[in-house]
Amino acid sequence: MECMTEITLNVGAGQTEKRVLLDLSLEELTEVVTGLGQPAYRARQIWEWVYKHYAVSFDEMANLPKTLREKLAAEWVISPLESAIRILSQDGDTQKVLFRLADGQTIETVLMLYDKRRTLCISSQAGCAMGCTFCATAQGGLARNLTSGEIVAQVLYFARYLAKADAEPPMDVERPTAVTNVVLMGMGEPMHNYRNVWTALRLLTDADAFGLGARHITLSTVGLIPMIDRMADEGLQIALAVSLHAPNDELRSSLVPLNSRYPVADLLAAVRRYIDKTHRRVTFEYALMAGINDSPALAEELAEKLSPLLCHVNVIPLNPIPDSPFQPTSDADTLRFVEILRAGGVPATVRLRRGIEINAGCGQLRQAAQRMAA
Numbered sequence: 001m002e003c004m005t006e007i008t009l010n011v012g013a014g015q016t017e018k019r020v021l022l023d024l025s026l027e028e029l030t031e032v033v034t035g036l037g038q039p040a041y042r043a044r045q046i047w048e049w050v051y052k053h054y055a056v057s058f059d060e061m062a063n064l065p066k067t068l069r070e071k072l073a074a075e076w077v078i079s080p081l082e083s084a085i086r087i088l089s090q091d092g093d094t095q096k097v098l099f100r101l102a103d104g105q106t107i108e109t110v111l112m113l114y115d116k117r118r119t120l121c122i123s124s125q126a127g128c129a130m131g132c133t134f135c136a137t138a139q140g141g142l143a144r145n146l147t148s149g150e151i152v153a154q155v156l157y158f159a160r161y162l163a164k165a166d167a168e169p170p171m172d173v174e175r176p177t178a179v180t181n182v183v184l185m186g187m188g189e190p191m192h193n194y195r196n197v198w199t200a201l202r203l204l205t206d207a208d209a210f211g212l213g214a215r216h217i218t219l220s221t222v223g224l225i226p227m228i229d230r231m232a233d234e235g236l237q238i239a240l241a242v243s244l245h246a247p248n249d250e251l252r253s254s255l256v257p258l259n260s261r262y263p264v265a266d267l268l269a270a271v272r273r274y275i276d277k278t279h280r281r282v283t284f285e286y287a288l289m290a291g292i293n294d295s296p297a298l299a300e301e302l303a304e305k306l307s308p309l310l311c312h313v314n315v316i317p318l319n320p321i322p323d324s325p326f327q328p329t330s331d332a333d334t335l336r337f338v339e340i341l342r343a344g345g346v347p348a349t350v351r352l353r354r355g356i357e358i359n360a361g362c363g364q365l366r367q368a369a370q371r372m373a374a
């Protein structure tokens with residue numbers, strides 16, 4: 001089959017050492033603006049240009065004096081991201097961008113279109129320290145945490161893309177449109193970069209900033225228990241997803257090394273505390289891998305452990321990684337697994353696998369780009 005995937009390469013000169021406006025709170029921006037001898041309301045104007053109109057340059061800010069725009073442009077950039085590679089899937093409804101950061105690190109963001117939803121899968125770290133054995137991101141280890149600005153910038157980038165009817169590349173959707181859902185399931189473990197992730201989440205949900213409803217955001221973790229407890233106290237209705245992938249310690253520890261520190265029983269107890277406190281349903285992610293974690297016996301064990309919890313299981317057909325021993329479960333075995341869960345009283349659905357030919361799985365594009373560069 002001929003591959004119609006579109007690839008756009010941007011060989012940029014790299015970013016300058018300028019400071020990043022998206023790393024600022026409104027209060028900090030106000031200090032910057034008043035420090036330049038301008039009235040405080042100018043900060044609010046800039047804020048609106050960035051968060052409501054998705055401006056990427058100070059030149060766009062038509063209601064600011066030219067001298068202020070020039071002063072700001074001399075020392076600041078709005079976004080710390082530069083798109084390096086953009087790939088559009090064959091069916092035109094999944095798009096992935098590999099962003100280059102100021103220090104040369106790269107991260108991935110994926111835009112997926114499902115019916116009326118425009119879901120963004122964003123990264124929280126450059127690389128990841130969790131070492132999950134089936135994951136492409138894990139293979140390079142953790143480079144560093146993303147700043148809150150680098151997290152927010154991924155959303156604003158695609159918000160601008162979706163809002164502009166003529167933005168390239170075209171996707172098969174009605175326009176104009178907006179980002180409707182955000183999932184923190186890209187590169188990195190969001191709970192391992194807790195402070196910056198939550199600063200970003202507050203900006204994304206603040207009605208005066210990006211203003212996305214908290215219920216439309218999902219944070220996915222492999223199970224850093226103290227941070228699950230902390231999230232329960234945050235008072236924002238961000239959805240919690242836990243990547244479980246196995247119902248018992250022996251198997252889970254072989255897939256998710258963090259399990260040796262936070263075993264399944266303790267993790268499920270933390271999820272129960274979270275549900276008791278927030279009254280919110282939790283999603284468990286379960287990536288099915290042929291011959292590894294997809295047997296009927298494991299489905300029964302999983303159903304038995306999860307049925308007392310207010311939860312839902314998202315069964316994910318694995319994105320295959322080249323040269324990996326982990327391969328996706330067949331459709332028939334996937335269906336059988338889901339049916340056993342349902343029969344055991346656990347709501348379960350199969351998540352559509354999107355953008356498989358564009359390396360849309362976590363860390364796969366970055367890894368492919370590194371291979372190409374090697």
Ligand code: SF4
Nearest residue numbers: 128130132135138188
């Ligand atoms: S699956 Fe998620 S937590 Fe595990 S190594 Fe990959 S990015 Fe990190």
